[in-house]
Amino acid sequence: MTHPEPHLLRTLAPLLAAESRAEAPAAGVDAGDLEQAVWLRLLERLRADDAPSRPADWLRRAVRAEARRARRAALRELPYREEEGAAEPDASPESSALVSERRRVVRAAVRRTPGRCPRLLAAMLDPADPTYREIAGELGISQGSLGPMRSRCLGCLRRMLAAEVPAPHPRGRVR
Template identity: 65%
Template structure:
């Protein structure tokens, strides 16, 4: 019986959905699918409708109204959330953890290295002359000193970087 009902209502549903879909702002196939679902719910709840064609026309119009209401209420995103270039919470947490690990590694370096690297990484972006004055060393020795400090930092961070790569 259900198969006969579906076969009998199929062409009428296709025609009704095609007529109502554009005004509803939806695709005819989406409207058809919603009405078929309502029919299945109706059949499960209490059997077939007394006037299947009349019920089908009413169901198509009700789904079309529901679609128009949803279209009026919904506002599209300016951009897809996945396309948002801003980093998400996970990325912010990972970046903060990397910065924390770098600060800890720099603070554990010997001699003037922590102060020199902190000055080089400063957001104020001081010149070599300013850094040399702050540290009390000649401007010409900043390059070699920086190279030694970065070598030390590389050795300190190497086990951590190698351990991260091995897990991945």
């Protein structure tokens, strides 16, 4: 692996920050998360000895590509809504049991995730609803790293839970 020229990185940093700030609002993401994702893509290319011949142009295209990826992801994600039965004090015992079981399964899967994911996901599931700054301080990482890390951890959790829960049959029956 060749080490990136420090001058190149210092030169690209202001451009990347400006491009990320410009694209982030339309993509619905934090500019720091967008910037972090592009830095990772650049470092992956440099590690593979595939340095872009025109770094500034590559960087602009990479920011736009990451912003498009974030917009597509946002379209697929559904906003969290309170689980049925969880907010109702008159919920049936069956409903309460199902909600409790779902929570138990999710928390057990969170504990089995790799690396820092269990701590990050536990912090995000905390009823006290800590801010990104508080979570970053608790984990000892930069706030800009939380978005990409959260995305990777949620992807891992999603794959784990998908493997445990049978997919519904096209006509509603369980396979």
